[in-house]
Amino acid sequence: MSNLVETRYRVTGMDCGSCAAKVRTAVSRLREVEGVEVSVASGAMTVTHPPDKTLLPVLRASLTPLGYGVAPLDPAPTTGPVPSAGHDHAGPADAPWWRTRKGVTTLACGLALAGAYAIGTHIPALESVAFLAALAVGLVPIARRAVAAARAGTPFSIETLMTIAAVGAVLIGATAEAAMVVFLFLVGELLEGVAAGRARAGIRGLSALLPKEALVERDGGIAAVPAERLEVGAVILVRPGDRIAADGVVVEGVGDVDEAPVTGESVPASKQPGDAVFAGSIATDAALRVRVTKAAADNTIARVIRLVEEAQDAKAPTERIIDRFARWYTPAVVAVAAVVAVAPPVVAGAAWDAWIYKGLALLLIGCPCALVISTPAAIAAALSAGARRGLLVKGGAALETLGKITDAAFDKTGTLTEGKPRVTDLVGLGRSERQVLSMAAALETGASHPLARAILARAAADRAPVPPAADVGAVPGQGIAGRLGGEALFLGSASAADARVSLGAECEARVAAFERDGKTVAVLLAGDAVAGLIAMRDEPRPDAAAGLAALKAAGIVPVMLTGDNLHTAAAIAQNLGIVGQGGLLPQDKQRIVRDLQARGRVVAKVGDGINDAPALAAADVGIAMGGGTDVALETGDAAVLHGRVADVAHMVALSRATLATIRQNIGIALGLKAGFLVTTLLGITGLWPAILADTGATVLVTANAMRLLRWNPKADRARRS
Numbered sequence: 232m233s234n235l236v237e238t239r240y241r242v243t244g245m246d247c248g249s250c251a252a253k254v255r256t257a258v259s260r261l262r263e264v265e266g267v268e269v270s271v272a273s274g275a276m277t278v279t280h281p282p283d284k285t286l287l288p289v290l291r292a293s294l295t296p297l298g299y300g301v302a303p304l305d306p307a308p309t310t311g312p313v314p315s316a317g318h319d320h321a322g323p324a325d326a327p328w329w330r331t332r333k334g335v336t337t338l339a340c341g342l343a344l345a346g347a348y349a350i351g352t353h354i355p356a357l358e359s360v361a362f363l364a365a366l367a368v369g370l371v372p373i374a375r376r377a378v379a380a381a382r383a384g385t386p387f388s389i390e391t392l393m394t395i396a397a398v399g400a401v402l403i404g405a406t407a408e409a410a411m412v413v414f415l416f417l418v419g420e421l422l423e424g425v426a427a428g429r430a431r432a433g434i435r436g437l438s439a440l441l442p443k444e445a446l447v448e449r450d451g452g453i454a455a456v457p458a459e460r461l462e463v464g465a466v467i468l469v470r471p472g473d474r475i476a477a478d479g480v481v482v483e484g485v486g487d488v489d490e491a492p493v494t495g496e497s498v499p500a501s502k503q504p505g506d507a508v509f510a511g512s513i514a515t516d517a518a519l520r521v522r523v524t525k526a527a528a529d530n531t532i533a534r535v536i537r538l539v540e541e542a543q544d545a546k547a548p549t550e551r552i553i554d555r556f557a558r559w560y561t562p563a564v565v566a567v568a569a570v571v572a573v574a575p576p577v578v579a580g581a582a583w584d585a586w587i588y589k590g591l592a593l594l595l596i597g598c599p600c601a602l603v604i605s606t607p608a609a610i611a612a613a614l615s616a617g618a619r620r621g622l623l624v625k626g627g628a629a630l631e632t633l634g635k636i637t638d639a640a641f642d643k644t645g646t647l648t649e650g651k652p653r654v655t656d657l658v659g660l661g662r663s664e665r666q667v668l669s670m671a672a673a674l675e676t677g678a679s680h681p682l683a684r685a686i687l688a689r690a691a692a693d694r695a696p697v698p699p700a701a702d703v704g705a706v707p708g709q710g711i712a713g714r715l716g717g718e719a720l721f722l723g724s725a726s727a728a729d730a731r732v733s734l735g736a737e738c739e740a741r742v743a744a745f746e747r748d749g750k751t752v753a754v755l756l757a758g759d760a761v762a763g764l765i766a767m768r769d770e771p772r773p774d775a776a777a778g779l780a781a782l783k784a785a786g787i788v789p790v791m792l793t794g795d796n797l798h799t800a801a802a803i804a805q806n807l808g809i810v811g812q813g814g815l816l817p818q819d820k821q822r823i824v825r826d827l828q829a830r831g832r833v834v835a836k837v838g839d840g841i842n843d844a845p846a847l848a849a850a851d852v853g854i855a856m857g858g859g860t861d862v863a864l865e866t867g868d869a870a871v872l873h874g875r876v877a878d879v880a881h882m883v884a885l886s887r888a889t890l891a892t893i894r895q896n897i898g899i900a901l902g903l904k905a906g907f908l909v910t911t912l913l914g915i916t917g918l919w920p921a922i923l924a925d926t927g928a929t930v931l932v933t934a935n936a937m938r939l940l941r942w943n944p945k946a947d948r949a950r951r952s
Contacts, residue, residue, distance in 0.1 A: 234281065234282070235265055235279050235280065235281060235282070236279070236280065236281075236282045237277055237278065237279050238277070238278050238280065238286060238303065239275055239276065239277050239278075239303070239304040240275065240276045240277075240278065240287075240290065240301050240302060240303055240304055241274055241275060241276075241301070241302050241303075241304050242254055242269070242274055242275065242276045242294065242299050242300070242301050243274065243299060243300035243301075243302075244298055244299040244300055244331075244332070244333070244424070245269075245271050245274055245299065246271075246420070246424045249388075249389065249599075249600060249603050249604070250271065250299070251269040251270075251271045252385070253297055253380055253383070253385050253388065254269050254276065254294060254297070254299060255267055255268075255269045256383060256384040256385050257293045257294060257297060257380075257383035257384065257385075258276070258278065258290065258293060258294070260293075260383060260384055261286075261289055261290075261293060263280055263281070263286055263289060264278055264279070264280055264286070265279045265280055265281070266278070266279035267279070271607070271611075275304060276301070278290070287301070287303060293383065296375060296376065296378075296379035297376055297379050297380055297383065298332065298333075298372070298376045328421060328424065328425050331421075331424065333417070333420055333421050333424055334421060336368075336369065336372055336417060337369075337414070337417040337418055337420075337421045339368050339369075340365065340368045340369035340410075340413065340414045340417055341414055341418075343364060343365035343368040343369075343410075344362075344365045344410055344411065344414050346361065346365065347361035347362045347364065347365040347407070347410065351407075358407075359406055362406045362407045362409075362410045363401070363406050363410075365410045365414075366397065366401070366406060366409050366410040366413055369410070369413040369414055369416075369417050370393075370394065370397050370409075370413050373390050373393055373394055373397075373413065373416070373417075374390070374394045376388075376390045377390035377391040377393070377394045387561040387562055387565065389598050389600055389925075392561075392564075392565070392594045392595065392597070392598055393412075393413070393416055393595070393598075395591070395594060396409075396412065396591040396592075396594045396595050396918065397409045397412060397413055399587060399590075399591045400412070400588070400591055400918055402587075403584045403587055403588055404584070405588065405917075405918065408917065408918045408919055409918065411918075411919045412595065412918045412919050412921075412922045415919060415922045415923060415926055416922055416926055418926065419922075419925070419926025419927070419929055419930055420926075422929075422930045422933070440474065440510075440511035440532055441458055441474065441476060441510055441511055441527075441530075441532060442458055442473070442474045442476050443457065443458060444456065444457060444458060444476070445457075445458045445461055445467045445476035445477065446467055446468040446469075446470075447461070447465050447466070447467050447468075448465075448466045448467070448468060448520070453468055458476040458477065458527060459527040460527070461476060461477050461523050461526070461527060462523065462526070463523055463524060463525065463526055464522065464523060465522070465523045466482060466520055466521070466522050466523075467479070467520070467521050467523060468518065468519075468520055469514045469518065469519045469520075469521055470514065470518050471486075471514055471515065471516055471517060471518060472513065472514065472515070473513070473514055474511060474512070474513050475488070475508050475509065475510055475511065475512050475513070475514065475519075475521060476510060477510050477521070477523040477524075477525060477526075477527065477530055478507070478508070478509055478510050478523070478524050478525035478529075478530040478531055479507070479508055479521040479522050479523045479524050479525075480505065480506065480507055480508070480521065480522050480524055481502050481503060481504050481505065481506050481507075481508060481519050481520070481521055482504055482520045482521065482522050483504060483519070483520040484502075484503075484504070484517055484518055484519035484520055485501075485502070485503045485504075485517060486501075486502060486514060486515065486516050486517025486518075486519060487499035487500065487501055487502070487514075487515045487516050487517075488500050488501075488502045488508055488512050488513065488514055488515065488519075489512060489513040489514075489515050490509060490512040499515050502519065507524075508521055509530075509531045509532075510525075510530040510531055510532050510533075511531075511532050536618075560597075560599050560602075561597070561598075561599055564593065564594065564596075564597030564598075564599075565594065565597075567593060567597070568590040568591070568593040568594045568597065569590065570590075571586060571589055571590040571593055571912070572586050572587045572589070572590025572591070573586075573590075574586075585914070588917065588918070589911055589912060589914070591918060592907075592911045592916070592917055592918050592920075592921040593908065593911060593921070595918065595921040595922045595924070595925055596904050596907050596908055596911060596921045596924045596925065597904070597925075598925040600925060600928075600929045601896075601899070601900035601903075601904075601925060601928035601929040601931075601932050602897065602900040602901065604929060604932060604933060604936075605893060605896030605897050605899075605900050605932045605936075606627070606893050606896070606897075607627075608896070608932065608933050608936035608937070609889050609892040609893045609896060609935075609936040609939060610627040610630060610889065610893075611936075612936050612937055612938075612939035612940045613630060613885055613886075613888070613889040613892075613939045613942065614627075614630065615940060616885065616939050616940050616941070616942040616943075617882065617885050620878075620881070620943065620944070621871065621872035621873040621875075621878060622869070622871065622872075622878055622881060622882045622885060623869060623870040623871075623872055624868070624869045624882065624885075624886075625867075625868050625869060625870075626868070628868075629852055629868035629869055630885075630886050630889055631886065631889075631890060632833065632851050632852050632868075632886075633835070633852055633869065633882055633883055633885075633886035634883060634886030634887040634889070634890045635833050635851075636787060636833045636834065636835045636851065636852060636883065637786070637787060637788065637832045637833045637834070638787065638788045638789075638790065638827050638832045638833070638834045638835070639782055639787050639788070639789045639790070639834075639835045639836075639837060639879060640789075640790050640791075640792050640820070640823065640824055640827070640834060640835070640836050640837065640846065640850070641789060641790070641791050641792070641837045641838070641876075642791075642792065642793060642820075642837065642838035642839060642843050642856075643769075643791055643792075643793035643795055643799075643800065643803060643811070644769055644793065644795065644839075645839045645856065646837055646838055646839060646856045646876075647771055647772065647775050647779075647791060647803065647807065647876060648769040648770060648771050648772060648775070648803065649769060649770060649771075649772055650769065650839075651681055651684070651685070651769060652681050652682060652685045652751065652767040652768060652769050652770075653685050653688070653689070653767060653768065653769070653770050654668075654685050654686060654688075654689035654765060654766070654767050655750060655766050655767060655768050655770065656745065656750070656764070656765070656766035657689075657763065657764075657765060657766075658741060658763055658764040658765075658766075659762070659763045660738060660760075660761050660762060660763050660764070661757075661760060661761070661762060661763075662757065662762045662763055664763070665693070665695050666762075666763075667755055667762055667763030667764075667765065668686070668689060668690050668693060668695045668765075669690065669695045669696050669697060669698065670715060670720055670755060670757065670762065671686050671690075671722050671753070671755055671765055672686055672687055672689075672690035672695065672697045673697055673698050673699065673700040673713070673715050673720075674700055674703055674711050674712075674713050674715075674720055674722050675687055675711065675722070676697060676699075676700070676703075678711070682751065682753065682767055685767050686753075686765060686767075698715060698716075700713040700714065700715045700720070701713060701714045701715070702714045706721070706723065706727070709723045709724065709727035709730075710722050710723020710724060710727055710728075710753070711723065718757055718758055719756075719757075719758055720755065720756065720757055720762075721755070721756040722753055722754070722755050722756075722765075723753065723754065724752075724753070724754070725739075725742045725752055725754050727754075728754035728756055728761070729754075731756060732756055732759055732760065732761060734754070734761055735761070738754075738761055738764070741764060742754070742764065745764070745766040746798060747798055747802070748766075748768070748798075748802045749768055749795075749796070749798045749799030749800070749801065749802030749803060750766040750767060750768040750799075750802075751766070751767045751768065752764055752765070752766050752767075753765045753766075753767070768799070768802075769799075771803060771806060771807055772874070772875070772876055774875050774876050774877045775807055775876045776806075776807055776808065777876075777877055778875065778876030778877035778878070778879060778880055779807055779808065779809055779876065780808075781877060781880035782879065782880045782883070785880060785883055785884070785887075787880075787883065789809050790809060790810050790811070790812070791803065791804050791807070791809055791810070791811035791812070792811075792812055792815055792819075792820045792823055792846070793811065793812070793813050793815060794813075794814065794815050794816065794817075795813050795814075796813055796814060797813040797814055798813075799813065800812065800813025800814070801813065817843065817845045817846065818845060820836075820843060820845065820846035821845040821846045821848075821849045823846075824836055824846050824849045824850050825849055828849075828851070833851050834850045834851050834852075835850055835851065835852040835853075835854055835879070836849070836850035836852075836853050836854065836867075837854045837855075837856060837871075837879055838853075838854075838855065838856065839855065839856055839857070847867045852867075852868045852869060853867030853868050853869070854867055854868070854869045854870065854871060854879060854882070855867040855869070855870045855871070856870075856871050856874050857870060857871070857872060857874060869882060877944075881944040884944060885942060885944075888939065888942055889939060892935060892936055892938070892939060895935055896932040896935055896936060899928055899931050899932050899935065900928045900932055903924045903927065903928045903931075904924055904925075904928065906924075907920060907921055907923075907924035
């Protein structure tokens with residue numbers, strides 16, 4: 232691979248998996264090409280080839296006759312073994328349908344057909360010629376593509392079947408009907424293209440969240456630079472009302488940021504120096520200075536788009552089955568149509584015209600387009616809808632599996648809980664609770680460990696005064712000591728405090744009760760007496776209980792697996808109403824997941840993607856929790872970007888809605904074909920209803936799939952209740 236390069240191209244005109252298959256087959260047959268990957272979702276193609284080959288002319292010579300345009304995406308090839316390529320997200324805006332090649336051809340054919348009807352009405356002698364001309368307007372481009380596809384390795388294309396049917400209809404005198412069939416086919420193709428464009432726009436629309444320019448501090452001034460050229464480390468100014476141009480960290484300013492465009496949260500998040508911000512979010516009420524931490528190609532939005540496009544190209548199990556079915560289905564349809572056209576006249580002396588007509592109709596009925604697109608269209612729409620709501624699913628296989636899970640195994644810290652301790656209880660023993668909090672905060676000022684941050688956060692929330700302490704220093708393995716107003720203070724564990732001063736029965740009983748609840752207790756000593764107790768615990772996320780209840784309502788059994796101590800695990804699990812196991816090592820979590828699978832359960836593992844990696848890999852679906860972090864985007868089969876427990880249930884609901892849509896689409900495709908097959912053989916319907924069976928089914932399944940673009944959890948829950 233070291234002597235090969237990869238070059239990426241934009242391919243226009245691809246509407247479905249069949250288009251991608253034709254492009255892939257044609258390009259892979261070129262001598263200059265070593266490998267090719269085609270993405271319908273992004274309209275992109277990645278070609279592996281020797282570095283000394285210029286491919287664009289031969290690609291255009293191969294794809295243009297098939298009806299596809301090709302243009303380079305990269306300014307230069309990427310050298311070396313690149314296992315996967317990124318995707319261009321900007322791309323040229325899609326032209327209105329009436330300005331596309333398909334749109335112009337369809338309009339021209341429609342006008343010619345209308346003209347033929349008018350001529351036939353007023354000059355009957357010219358009717359046949361007029362319809363033949365109208366037929367040629369639409370059929371000639373189709374026939375050219377059929378010939379090109381056959382020469383490029385796809386002999387049984389939809390264009391081939393259409394050409395055979397139209398020519399055959401002319402030979403038996405059904406010219407007007409053949410012209411109508413060709414026009415309906417073109418209309419169906421046009422509608423497919425419009426629907427495919429909408430699906431792509433659903434993802435490309437995320438790119439529009441990024442501003443074109445950013446205000447960069449440079450040489451003591453402010454300069455406007457293109458957002459895609461921002462460098463890591465640059466400091467940008469974000470004015471009130473501006474969109475943030477890059478992922479970064481606030482270095483100056485305090486204000487609210489509307490993250491709804493990125494995370495879907497309706498309430499703006501308060502930001503202060505040190506807080507992370509996402510590209511595409513909006514500063515609402517104050518100016519912020521933000522240091523850029525990610526290049527444009529790696530910011531949260533760009534990476535979500537790239538991962539979703541890659542996921543859309545990963546075939547779901549149902550899609551792979553249908554693809555295999557379609558490989559022999561189309562040739563079989565051609566064979567059956569030939570038998571229908573020839574056997575009755577030869578064996579039973581039936582009329583040739585009538586049975587040839589039925590055979591031609593069967594060719595159109597048997598086109599597999601609707602069946603082939605039924606699954607990928609639904610998968611693509613669902614992945615797009617999920618991504619816009621922070622539900623990132625990496626491919627059709629994971630999306631299908633999510634709807635079948637029976638058990639969900641959750642990590643505790645950072646998954647069911649917020650991942651940071653909070654002060655839950657204040658107990659004053661000889662001092663007021665407010666005094667205890669002030670004295671403890673005075674000792675912890677400037678400290679950065681989690682328990683210190685919890686105490687300082689509670690002091691800030693309660694607006695407790697934090698006087699300056701003197702002689703503050705850590706006591707290794709015990710706690711922290713200092714002086715406040717001439718009084719010696721110590722804050723540490725119960726055992727360390729008991730070694731200094733006898734705690735007494737009442738104090739020990741309270742400490743024991745807190746610890747049974749899974750709380751960490753800090754004891755405050757003032758002089759030689761106990762001043763108070765501070766209990767802290769990593770509390771469940773606000774939506775944890777509701778999220779777990781939603782999973783239970785969906786028939787899924789949630790369980791908590793944590794490495795935390797047994798007391799904490801039991802307390803959190805009881806609080807949330809689920810079964811919990813504590814004191815587990817990573818290999819223990821993996822073993823429990825495999826035990827569930829051995830009992831026939833389908834298991835999702837939900838965790839932070841680091842210490843849960845073995846269990847995430849072992850589960851049927853691994854779901855990473857996070858807030859748009861690298862771990863959340865790269866680990867597991869799916870990611871809940873907003874860190875909400877309820878989003879796991881939403882992800883399952885999206886999967887089940889997608890599976891229902893796929894079943895509906897397959898039913899529509901096969902049902903229409905079966906119905907028209909019977910009516911055609913009985914002589915009830917003819918050529919133009921036959922093309923409606925294919926084109927109409929294709930449009931119906933595509934439109935049905937596109938409904939998933941508007942999917943949202945609340946509407947889905949209301950519909951099911």
